[in-house]
Amino acid sequence: MQPSAVMLLRQLFDPESSTYSYLVADEASGEAALIDPVREQIERDLGLVAELGLRLRWVLETHVHADHVTAAGALRERTGARTVASTTGAPCIDVRLAHGERLPLGALEIVALETPGHTDDGLSYLVGSHVFTGDTLLIRGCGRADFQNGDAGALYDSITRTLFTLPGDTAVWPGHDYRGFTSSTIAEERQSNPRLAGRTRDEFIALMAGLRLPPPKRLAESVPANRACGLTPSAV
Secondary structure, eight states: OOOTEEEEEEEEEETTEEEEEEEEEETTOOEEEEOOBGGGGGHHHHHHHHHOOEEEEEEOOOOSSSSOOBOHHHHHHHHEEEEETTSSOOOOOSEEEEEEEEEEEETTEEEEEOOOOSSOOOOEEEEEEEEEETTTTEETEEEEOOSTTHHHHHHHIIIIIITSSOOOOOOEEEBBBBSSSEEEEEHHHHHTTTTTTTHHHHHHHHHHHHOOOOOOHHHHHHHHHHHHTTOOOOGO
């Protein structure tokens, strides 16, 4: 990220799934990326891109979602943007990023951080002093680890060894929130996240094993659809 670069950031919300999507852009060039877009919100998101005079270059997925259907494939068809995910992400993806790899966005850089555990394909995105953590790290919480090859030990490692090693003032932008929070910082979550603060790896694994959460309501629909970027398999 060049020192003179100015990042435009908008946080967008889908009330049905409590999903946050993010529009990130380089103000000078107008190049933009959408992170975790929701299919039902595509007209809202494209309208905002147009109103701000931006050009959508990337559609970034943090993982294959189980609670909503992505708009990634439809956005690719309508705008020419390229879809992006981890090296183990959905087979429909255009660009696969490993840990530390970078994408240009005007004068900005998007840095991929591998953060598996919630699912095996988890990827967070670092842009300057902002990190978009998907379902890996939530505000005062974290994603579950009991389906889609989730692994509580890997989740603990992703948070403590990758995300918590970022500077304390790094802004945390989560993939969901169910209690009205919008953002946090790495320092806040290190100190105050009740699932992680003061817990050993073994204690965290035991805590996660005891959650016994019901499956996401749209699990059966969302995972197959999202492995096809939100399109029907025949369209991919």
